[in-house]
Amino acid sequence: MSAETTAVKSDFIRTAVREDLASGRFTYVRTRFPPEPNGYLHIGHAKAMHIDFEIAREFGGTCNLRFDDTNPLKEEQEYVDAIIEDVRWLGYQWDGLFFASDYFEQLYEFAVKLIKKGKAYVCDLSPDELREYRGTLTTPGRESPWRNRSVEENLDLFARMRAGEFPEGSRTLRAKIDMASGNINLRDPVMYRIIRAPHHRTGTKWCIYPTYDFAHGQSDSIEGITHSLCSLEYEDHRPLYEWFLRELEIFAPRQIEFARLNLSYTVLSKRKLIQLVREGYVSGWDDPRMPTLRGLRRRGYTPSAIRDFCARIGVAKADSMVDIAMLEHSLRDELNRTAPRVMAVLRPLRVVLENYPEDKVEHLEAINNPEDPSAGTRLVPFSRVLYIEQDDFMENPPPKFYRLAPGREVRLRYGYFIRCVDVVKDAQGNIVELRCTYDPQTRGGNAPDGRKVKATIHWVSAAHAIPIEARLYDHLFTRPDPDNTEEGQTFLDYLNPRSLEVVTGFAEPCLADSPVGKHYQFERLGYFVVDPDSRPGHLVFNRSVTLKDAWARANQNG
Ligand code: ATP
Ligand code: MG
Numbered sequence: 001m002s003a004e005t006t007a008v009k010s011d012f013i014r015t016a017v018r019e020d021l022a023s024g025r026f027t028y029v030r031t032r033f034p035p036e037p038n039g040y041l042h043i044g045h046a047k048a049m050h051i052d053f054e055i056a057r058e059f060g061g062t063c064n065l066r067f068d069d070t071n072p073l074k075e076e077q078e079y080v081d082a083i084i085e086d087v088r089w090l091g092y093q094w095d096g097l098f099f100a101s102d103y104f105e106q107l108y109e110f111a112v113k114l115i116k117k118g119k120a121y122v123c124d125l126s127p128d129e130l131r132e133y134r135g136t137l138t139t140p141g142r143e144s145p146w147r148n149r150s151v152e153e154n155l156d157l158f159a160r161m162r163a164g165e166f167p168e169g170s171r172t173l174r175a176k177i178d179m180a181s182g183n184i185n186l187r188d189p190v191m192y193r194i195i196r197a198p199h200h201r202t203g204t205k206w207c208i209y210p211t212y213d214f215a216h217g218q219s220d221s222i223e224g225i226t227h228s229l230c231s232l233e234y235e236d237h238r239p240l241y242e243w244f245l246r247e248l249e250i251f252a253p254r255q256i257e258f259a260r261l262n263l264s265y266t267v268l269s270k271r272k273l274i275q276l277v278r279e280g281y282v283s284g285w286d287d288p289r290m291p292t293l294r295g296l297r298r299r300g301y302t303p304s305a306i307r308d309f310c311a312r313i314g315v316a317k318a319d320s321m322v323d324i325a326m327l328e329h330s331l332r333d334e335l336n337r338t339a340p341r342v343m344a345v346l347r348p349l350r351v352v353l354e355n356y357p358e359d360k361v362e363h364l365e366a367i368n369n370p371e372d373p374s375a376g377t378r379l380v381p382f383s384r385v386l387y388i389e390q391d392d393f394m395e396n397p398p399p400k401f402y403r404l405a406p407g408r409e410v411r412l413r414y415g416y417f418i419r420c421v422d423v424v425k426d427a428q429g430n431i432v433e434l435r436c437t438y439d440p441q442t443r444g445g446n447a448p449d450g451r452k453v454k455a456t457i458h459w460v461s462a463a464h465a466i467p468i469e470a471r472l473y474d475h476l477f478t479r480p481d482p483d484n485t486e487e488g489q490t491f492l493d494y495l496n497p498r499s500l501e502v503v504t505g506f507a508e509p510c511l512a513d514s515p516v517g518k519h520y521q522f523e524r525l526g527y528f529v530v531d532p533d534s535r536p537g538h539l540v541f542n543r544s545v546t547l548k549d550a551w552a553r554a555n556q557n558g
Helices: 012-023 043-058 077-090 100-116 127-134 151-163 212-222 232-248 270-278 293-299 303-313 324-338 550-554
Strands: 030-033 062-067 097-099 120-123 172-175 190-194 208-210 227-231 254-258 261-263 320-322 348-353 362-367 377-382 385-389 409-412 417-425 431-438 466-473 500-507 519-522 526-530 539-545
Touching: 012 043, 012 227, 012 254, 030 043, 030 227, 043 062, 043 077, 043 227, 043 261, 043 293, 043 303, 062 077, 062 100, 077 293, 077 303, 097 100, 100 120, 100 151, 100 172, 100 190, 100 208, 100 212, 100 232, 120 151, 151 190, 172 232, 190 212, 212 227, 212 232, 227 232, 232 254, 293 539, 303 324, 320 324, 324 519, 324 526, 324 539, 324 550, 519 539
Parallel strands: 030 062, 062 097, 227 254, 261 320, 348 431, 466 539
Antiparallel strands: 120 172, 172 190, 190 208, 348 385, 362 377, 409 417, 417 431, 466 500, 519 526, 526 539
């Protein structure tokens, strides 16, 4: 049974939600997934979505998709469109679709209310001065010389900020809280800044923009969100989140934080992912090595495998690193059940069966999926010239090598026993062809005299095979924790130079006309998916995962 179908889920967030319903603090459940449209969604966002959407569903509630679009310098419509597509692809349907920018007018009114209560003021410190006045973790901040402006002056200046009378960065609106607070977020945090950049939705209507802190809780409140679930870095912002709602005397959602997903051998910060794309270390946002949902999709990940992974990792309060092998396990587990088996040879070695008639073609029955009898069988053409994998032959085999070698016999999958009788080399001494004989008595894979072979290898018929390109991926980084850099280095120093290997090989003819996104298991090699770069006559496959399951083996008792 996959973790996704496990009926009773319990964790500290679900416990809190249950308590809030029992105590009457809330009478319904509403969550939201709040991406900032400044990049593409990644597997960490899938974890957040899994929490937001699944909890709402489990409690009979609703979940909104809200774009946190309060910084026009970093946000673009392109990202909005891509995020909408990716949320849908992952299988989630939101109830309301909102933008923080929908609330700009209301947020402005909220700010005016705080000014009138004497809880907010216009400050003329420059960005550098603001930083300096803020203090540090060990030293208190200093009060701004502009902190005690009158309500009238503040109202006037704030209106003129909105009207565009002042240059960018010259003034801010700040909450008047406590410059000596142990929590730096409470040291008169900025609520509004002047940014003279057009916004992808509001155009040039505004030149002042609310900060994350002033926009997020109020947007939650406007939408009647009950549980505002976010990652751990917002824990220190919660007192401020609550302060604004209390001072504004409006509906107060409850913020609960959970651990961010960190995945080994990858990075999940948008800033770093953008750098990988912009500086050309990967081919784009959908490069199959990227942890973005687009990258994972192109790699061959299915929405259900990703959701299964999210269910398996669960919800914890403390940050930790999840082994990427666990993500691969979720995909392998699914594809093992669903992907048709086929034969493909990625590093071909030509084999001629000397005693097989020149023009004869047989069609051998092959099983499509041993895990799914309803998938049936197919016929695979077999003839005198075949390709096998270079790896499956050794001229001078070491003791534990049981596959093909001079004089030795192996079984061809679904076919016959063959014996290598000669090795043909080119002028440089490279092996270019094997001469073999086949035993006609062994069709179907067994010898009537009961003799055994130690190995079964896959193959394709040269005359029938279609050429394919296969892209074999490895981890993008050589270190499990590329974020944890040594002095003088950046995460880029740990990029894996061998994260992509491209080979050209052959596959059995039934693969011709495979649509983009179609999954297969190439027997003995791994799970592969058809890449969008495929053209008629030139199929390109991405290796989604290998067959070896390091994670399951290491967790057999878990
Ligand atoms: P950045 O990488 O720039 O810090 P972000 O990853 O926080 O951005 P947002 O668009 O602000 O991106 O995130 C939307 C939601 O997804 C937030 O609620 C955030 O807590 C959550 N989220 C983002 N990254 C992860 C992660 N790695 N694990 C779990 N949740 C995440
Ligand atoms: Mg963020």
